Amino acid sequence: MSLLDVQKLMLYYKTSRGTLRAVDGVSFSLGKGETLGLVGESGSGKSSTAIAIMRLLPRNVELYDGRILLNGVDISKLSEKDFREKIRWKKISMVPQGAMSSFNPVLKIGFQVAEPLMVHQNMRKPETLKKVRELFKLVGMPPDYVDRYPHELSGGMRQRAAIAMALILNPDIVILDEPTSALDVSIQAQIMNLLKNLKKELGLSMIFITHDIALASDICDKIGVMYAGQIVELSSSENVLLNPRHPYTQKLIASIPRLREEKMPEFIPGAPPDLVSPPSGCRFHPRCPYSDGMKCVKEEPEMIEVEDDHFVKCWLHSGGSK
């Protein structure tokens, strides 16, 4: 049994132009100690997937549906209060996108990291701060940073603190939403190494959200490629990177610039679709070089297993048009 099992997750937003289908039937599973990468362009629904799993719904939600099984228990059925007290941060925690804005600017870092201990485990402040100091050492921060305010920390240090905060209750799963995109490359490497160490030492299960497929391959066991609110290809990192089957994944990998190579990186023609009125049939068909203009336009392909544990959502592999 896998640790986390997400089935047909949907999250639609109400906008002035109509319903925006940010997450549209996303399914995946995550085993203990595994890291799943969710990769895709901006607006492909990666962050909305994270929001949906944590049930941090904004006010304009139109539809929120699907099953989320944690250790076999459907947590999407829990009441708001139970979900808050039993799941959030205790079972699933997260490291947010912006290293700059993940902390309240007027409260000390140590307090904010320790806060879940006080709220969920009724521990007293001095005890919790002791624990925070230990945790700071683990993530490579000077322990006396507990008395600092967020603005007194560099971006890299702040992100380390955010990771420490995510680990404070020993959660089963940590969701990392572009944890390094606001950092410069050398700091990014430090944070990635830290995450890899934590994964090894603590046996952490992670969902790693990024637009950078190369970065994802560095740490993830599995990668799910997202396009227009759906996962279009899901397999092990090796399979996705070395043997991509979906045309979008192929294009995405071809667009990575490489050092010391004459070849210009390719680009994907067209723009990501408008999720208020997504294309009919396969959502990638307007930009896809293999589109047959018939079935691809009319019918939505199913997710099929093209080889062992390698799923692709494309008519090319469904024995359909070609």
Next chain:
Amino acid sequence: MGLKRALTLKAASLVVVLLFVLLLTTIIIGATGISDKILNGMVQDNLRAIRQELAREIRNPEDLERALEKIKEDLIRSYGLDKPWYVRMPDMIWRIVTLDLGNSRTVVSFSGSNKISDIILERLPNTVLLMITVLIINFALSLMIGVRVATKPGSFLDRLISMYSAVSYALPTWWLGILMILVFAFYLKIFPFGGMYSTPPPVDPLVRSLDLVWHLCLPVLTLVIATSGSWIYITRSIVITTAQEDFVSIARAKGLSERIVLWRYIIRPAAPPILTNLILSLAAYLGGAILTETIFSWPGMGLLYFEAIMSVDEALILALTYMYTLIYVIARFVLEVLYVIVDPRVRYA
């Protein structure tokens, strides 16, 4: 340590503001000849009084004129009128700084003194009472209503409050004041037309304070209606902006209750920008208070200001300008101190 340094810097900059206003006022009064006019007026007043006294002793008109001429020269010299205004200026500034504000020509204090410092000290508490009452009501309203509508932007209540804010912002205080008097004092006869106490004032302390509250209602209501709109709206928009910050969703993800999220992660970090807006609106608020006092004949400094301007009592105008600057500077300093306490980011800047 950073705290102390930041506060010292703020205090120093405000003292500079105070001195600058003082300098500007004296330059304007000096360069436009108003200062000469004030002093000449005083000389003439003095001469008229002396002439009547001397006329009883010196019968010969020529001797009298000669004696008066000499006294006039003495007076001119003692007032410094023989020297240009910029030479007199430092002395003038020094006297104001030490609150030796001179005498008023037209106004006497309730106890009969015409020393300007006496007059102002008598009226200062009345002004402070009015302003603090309005301040507390505005603060409570913006926290209660502003935060409440910010949690449901776009709702009916929110649109209603936004509309009220626009109307409130557009209403001139003086016009609203006249309207309030017309409706509540003239037609409905619920509240008095103005003043601080009924005539004759009640003797019993309890009745007296109730009478004061009754008289306070209309001016306070006027000022609150005319200023609370922008307070509420500013609070609303800052709370909405803060509520969208990442750290708020992280706080929710941490499993904190909505109450903690609201107070610790939305209102608390929203406090510094709200304070900034209060600091910026302080001057307009003082101006509104002056007009309100005038309309409701509230015996405070604002009404005094109006009286001084209408009777061209230059010394009093100058003194009041200085006093209002002083109030502004003190209020502003209090807000700045609060700001430094509320926002750790400015302590080390």
